[in-house]
Amino acid sequence: MQPFEYAAPASVDEALALLARHGADAKVLAGGQSLVPLLNYRLARPRFVVDVNDLPLDEIRVDAGRVRLGALVRHSTLAASAVVARECPLLTEAAALIGNVRVRSLGTVGGSLAHADPAAELPLAMVALDARFELRSARGSRTVEVRDFFSGYLTTVLRPDELLTSVDAPPTRGAGTAVEEFSRRPGDFALVAVAAIVTIDRQGRVENARVAIGGIDGVPRRIPAVENALRGEPPATDRIARAAELARAEVTPQSDALASGEYRTLLAGVLTKRALARAVSRAMAVPA
Numbered sequence: 605m606q607p608f609e610y611a612a613p614a615s616v617d618e619a620l621a622l623l624a625r626h627g628a629d630a631k632v633l634a635g636g637q638s639l640v641p642l643l644n645y646r647l648a649r650p651r652f653v654v655d656v657n658d659l660p661l662d663e664i665r666v667d668a669g670r671v672r673l674g675a676l677v678r679h680s681t682l683a684a685s686a687v688v689a690r691e692c693p694l695l696t697e698a699a700a701l702i703g704n705v706r707v708r709s710l711g712t713v714g715g716s717l718a719h720a721d722p723a724a725e726l727p728l729a730m731v732a733l734d735a736r737f738e739l740r741s742a743r744g745s746r747t748v749e750v751r752d753f754f755s756g757y758l759t760t761v762l763r764p765d766e767l768l769t770s771v772d773a774p775p776t777r778g779a780g781t782a783v784e785e786f787s788r789r790p791g792d793f794a795l796v797a798v799a800a801i802v803t804i805d806r807q808g809r810v811e812n813a814r815v816a817i818g819g820i821d822g823v824p825r826r827i828p829a830v831e832n833a834l835r836g837e838p839p840a841t842d843r844i845a846r847a848a849e850l851a852r853a854e855v856t857p858q859s860d861a862l863a864s865g866e867y868r869t870l871l872a873g874v875l876t877k878r879a880l881a882r883a884v885s886r887a888m889a890v891p892a
């Protein structure tokens with residue numbers, strides 16, 4: 605690890621002042637589960653590390669009708685939160701799938717979103733949920749929609765002097781939600797992951813479907829062809845299977861050391877079918 609200066613500010617303003625002063629020479633340290641390996645391999649060589657673990661950004665609350673998570677909410681806290689389980693169970697399921705117990709106890713929501721791994725569960729869930737991000741700097745704050753936040757592989761629109769302070773998402777009460785993923789070993793990053801959110805109307809038809817896929821492109825993204833194929837239709841098993849097949853036509857993943865593009869394409873179809881089937885069955889069980 606290359607030597608660096610270190611500070612652990614006690615207030616957000618102090619952290620923002622340090623980021624403003626050191627700019628691109630600084631790195632934010634949250635749970636360290638992605639940053640510390642990057643430092644160890646010298647893939648990141650900051651001159652200054654701003655440890656944000658003492659900042660008061662670990663709150664989970666319902667605010668103006670949206671579920672708001674502070675950037676320092678740990679994955680394990682998210683997975684165990686009763687508020688999140690009631691309002692946004694997709695996040696409960698997604699958080700429980702991350703890595704292993706150690707990673708979940710240390711890793712943070714903000715760290716996962718800022719790191720922007722295309723196969724990570726929380727970026728995927730935020731895309732499915734249409735989340736919004738609050739970014740703060742000494743210059744002020746801005747709100748960024750999820751569709752504008754991830755800009756490429758491990759890349760976001762966060763500027764060097766900005767801190768992601770919170771993320772908020774609409775509750776999914778009345779919907780059925782599910783995350784499905786496949787990884788080579790338990791605890792590994794997913795090869796492909798799919799999140800689905802489905803609501804059923806009083807006639808028993810699909811009112812709305814949101815389907816997002818990760819591990820395929822540089823950023824997780826929605827699959828509108830699958831969503832449109834289901835909207836307004838009864839969610840019969842064969843219709844779900846046909847809609848899920850469309851996912852395969854919508855993706856063109858590259859081969860890499862972990863899996864071939866063909867295998868990832870196959871997984872896209874299988875996991876979309878499984879996620880939709882579970883989301884539909886949960887939506888049908890929601891009391892009218």
Ligand SMILES: Cc1cc2nc3c(=O)[nH]c(=O)nc-3n(C[C@H](O)[C@H](O)[C@H](O)COP(=O)(O)OP(=O)(O)OC[C@H]3O[C@@H](n4cnc5c(N)ncnc54)[C@H](O)[C@@H]3O)c2cc1C
Nearest residue numbers: 632634635636637638639703711712714715716718724768
């Ligand atoms: C063995 C192992 C297995 C893993 N498996 C999975 C998995 O299956 N799924 C998964 O999603 N993740 C997995 N992870 C990664 C884990 O989720 C990390 O917690 C996450 O990627 C980074 O969160 P962190 O809080 O540790 O951030 P850090 O490592 O501290 O930081 C990561 C990056 O984000 C920046 N950053 C952090 N917080 C902020 C902020 N508030 N504002 C601006 N920038 C910020 C840092 O500067 C750094 O660039 C795994 C990690 C390990 C070590």
